[in-house]
Amino acid sequence: MSLETPAQSQAEALPVGTPRLHLIIFAVLLVLLLIAPFVLYPVFLMKVLCFALFASALNLLLGFGGLLSFGHAAFFGSASYITAYAAKDWGLSPELAILLGTAAAAVLGLGIGALAIRRQGIYFAMVTLAFAQMVFFFAVKAPFTGGEDGIQAVPRGHLFGFIDLSSDLTLYFVVLVIAFGGLLGIYRIIHSPFGQVLKAIRDNEPRLISLGYKVQRYKLAVFVMSATLAGLAGATKALVFQLASLTDVYWTMSGEVVLMTLLGGMGTVFGPLVGAAALVTMENYFAGLGAWVTVLQGVIFVASVLLFREGIVGVIARLTKKSL
Amino acid sequence: MIEAFEPAPDTRGEIILSARDLTKRFAGFVAVNGVNLNVERGTIHALIGPNGAGKTTCFNLLTKFLQPSSGTIHFNGRNITNLPSADIARLGVVRSFQISAVFPRMSVTDNVRIALQRRRGDSFDFWRSQSVLSAFDDEALRRVDEVGLSEFAHVMAGDLSYGRKRALEIATTLALEPEMMLLDEPMAGMAQEDVTRISALIRKISANRTILMVEHNLSVVADLSDRITVLARGEVLAEGSYDEVSRHPGVVEAYIGASHE
Numbered sequence: 266m267s268l269e270t271p272a273q274s275q276a277e278a279l280p281v282g283t284p285r286l287h288l289i290i291f292a293v294l295l296v297l298l299l300i301a302p303f304v305l306y307p308v309f310l311m312k313v314l315c316f317a318l319f320a321s322a323l324n325l326l327l328g329f330g331g332l333l334s335f336g337h338a339a340f341f342g343s344a345s346y347i348t349a350y351a352a353k354d355w356g357l358s359p360e361l362a363i364l365l366g367t368a369a370a371a372v373l374g375l376g377i378g379a380l381a382i383r384r385q386g387i388y389f390a391m392v393t394l395a396f397a398q399m400v401f402f403f404a405v406k407a408p409f410t411g412g413e414d415g416i417q418a419v420p421r422g423h424l425f426g427f428i429d430l431s432s433d434l435t436l437y438f439v440v441l442v443i444a445f446g447g448l449l450g451i452y453r454i455i456h457s458p459f460g461q462v463l464k465a466i467r468d469n470e471p472r473l474i475s476l477g478y479k480v481q482r483y484k485l486a487v488f489v490m491s492a493t494l495a496g497l498a499g500a501t502k503a504l505v506f507q508l509a510s511l512t513d514v515y516w517t518m519s520g521e522v523v524l525m526t527l528l529g530g531m532g533t534v535f536g537p538l539v540g541a542a543a544l545v546t547m548e549n550y551f552a553g554l555g556a557w558v559t560v561l562q563g564v565i566f567v568a569s570v571l572l573f574r575e576g577i578v579g580v581i582a583r584l585t586k587k588s589l
Numbered sequence: 590m591i592e593a594f595e596p597a598p599d600t601r602g603e604i605i606l607s608a609r610d611l612t613k614r615f616a617g618f619v620a621v622n623g624v625n626l627n628v629e630r631g632t633i634h635a636l637i638g639p640n641g642a643g644k645t646t647c648f649n650l651l652t653k654f655l656q657p658s659s660g661t662i663h664f665n666g667r668n669i670t671n672l673p674s675a676d677i678a679r680l681g682v683v684r685s686f687q688i689s690a691v692f693p694r695m696s697v698t699d700n701v702r703i704a705l706q707r708r709r710g711d712s713f714d715f716w717r718s719q720s721v722l723s724a725f726d727d728e729a730l731r732r733v734d735e736v737g738l739s740e741f742a743h744v745m746a747g748d749l750s751y752g753r754k755r756a757l758e759i760a761t762t763l764a765l766e767p768e769m770m771l772l773d774e775p776m777a778g779m780a781q782e783d784v785t786r787i788s789a790l791i792r793k794i795s796a797n798r799t800i801l802m803v804e805h806n807l808s809v810v811a812d813l814s815d816r817i818t819v820l821a822r823g824e825v826l827a828e829g830s831y832d833e834v835s836r837h838p839g840v841v842e843a844y845i846g847a848s849h850e
Contacts, residue, residue, distance in 0.1 A: 458706060458722055459715035461695075465703045468692035475652065475690070476704050476765060477678035479711075486713060532694075 286587060287452070287534060294538075298441055307433040308505065313545045314444035315502040320525040320537035321451050322494035327523070328532030329455050330487040331467030332382075335390040335519050336397030337495050339377065340370040342514025343400055344496030349416040349509035350409060359422045359430060363443075363500040370496020371489055373400070378488030382481055394516065401514045415510030419503060436505065443501050447494055452534060454490060463487055467532075495522075524562065528569050530576025533589050539577050605630040605769055605799050606651070606682070611660035613646055620646040622823040623660070628769075628816075633791070633800045635810045638820035639843055644803040645687060647820065648773050651801075652684045653677055664769070681768035687777060687803075689754035693747025697738055697757055700746050701729040704764035729764070736760040736790060752783030756790065763794055770794070772802040776809055788813060811835075819843070 348366030421430035529540025649655040705725040
């Protein structure tokens with residue numbers, strides 16, 4: 266028995282073809298990225314890729330889990346330091362150094378996450394910021410981080426012992442595999458049964474508890490995943506620039522990645538990529554403006570919050586009525 | 590505080606949920622004070638009372654969204670006083686909320702499906718495609734149809750009208766097939782036509798389950814409930830059928846004092 270007129274309009278159209286649209290966008294993106302290093306400077310592109318992965322990792326937590334971390338530099342930076350140290354002082358091969366840095370970020374994420382998820386909203390953000398500051402001071406004071414100098418001249422080494430990464434172009438394709446793999450991984454996470462639970466937590470946490478979900482476990486799980494992927498981005502970055510420095514763990518790094526996510530469109534699949542590309546481009550090509558870049562970033566941030574809170578991709582998604 | 594409480598609530602088979610001496614103190618204020626409540630299996634039991642009587646606090650205590658300061662809660666004879674909310678839901682006591690509780694950025698069908706998804710146990714499989722969830726699609730659509738929302742099946746829940754959100758909320762709750770449902774003001778803020786619709790829905794779903802509801806709309810309460818507990822200032826004022834409680838002098842006073850002046 267239906268209490269309203271039984272609906273005839275099954276034609277109310279499922280958003281059919283959305284996964285297909287995403288597949289097409291990913292394919293086009295991949296083709297462009299394969300051509301790009303022959304047109305643009307590979308180190309710049311690698312930076313974009315690392316930050317696209319970093320911002321997507323944050324977006325997994327913020328846009329899909331509804332948790333704003335203001336301390337993601339802790340994971341990005343510590344992975345960067347550990348990868349740099351492992352590659353330089355222990356002479357580890359690049360793949361092992363990256364793995365070690367990423368694993369360290371995962372462990373750190375488990376520790377910080379377990380404590381941070383006990384609080385909500387602004388308090389959650391503050392707890393993550395506080396822990397990130399602790400990691401920052403550790404990086405300043407610890408004997409093996411090189412203090413203000415950081416760890417410089419990190420050898421890129423030979424991937425699997427035989428692929429020489431000293432050429433930017435070779436390294437670019439390795440970074441492309443890592444970053445693209447990471448992005449596809451995130452895409453799968455948000456379109457998994459786990460991802461459904463995440464979105465429900467973001468939308469209405471008490472309601473999900475009332476349905477019998479133990480939300481704390483899911484929040485911790487997504488926090489660790491996000492920290493791990495942020496670590497992967499930081500570890501890769503250390504090899505690209507052959508450098509781990511205090512910038513990587515400083516709070517402004519946490520702020521910048523939040524800005525990338527917001528500017529591109531949080532809760533969208535492709536927003537963080539666009540946001541990362543936009544901000545990295547600004548930093549690189551407007552570098553001549555000096556401190557004015559920061560002012561420009563501030564203006565963009567204010568404008569994006571006031572005028573298009575959904576972010577660039579969010580606005581496009583609304584106008585085209587497609588899920589992006 | 591200690592008073593004779595002869596029939597141990599958990600030995601009488603027909604009591605599904607019982608609260609004994611339930612008390613909640615906030616700093617300097619007792620919101621719920623020594624409430625005893627027995628809900629019989631298969632009935633619609635209403636919890637009424639003037640604003641600030643502690644009805645919603647009571648609800649939050651029963652589902653452990655708040656921790657009682659003292660007192661015990663039994664469900665099916667099992668002491669659930671110290672269980673976390675999610676475990677109480679897993680035992681079959683599922684609540685609704687005063688403000689409509691949907692997942693606004695998920696489609697209507699996905700809202701129901703997230704409840705059905707509980708049957709898989711935990712969903713930590715982040716590596717698997719969500720297409721494994723399409724096994725629940727048919728049932729989700731059926732549940733959506735059941736509450737008259739099938740033409741909105743693929744609409745974002747946040748875009749529904751208020752009354753339809755409440756209907757969706759009930760569909761989501763029903764998907765868990767709970768033994769007992771706790772509805773917190775299901776008619777709050779509804780237009781009359783929605784009230785009629787949701788009333789009929791509640792009557793329909795009460796067929797083989799127990800319902801405890803907080804409700805302000807007294808005609809709905811009179812119409813639906815088998816038994817009524819009246820709360821005032823955190824304490825039980827009266828209990829009985831609608832006719833009994835409506836003749837109770839304390840209830841008349843509490844209501845006239847609170848709502849007509």
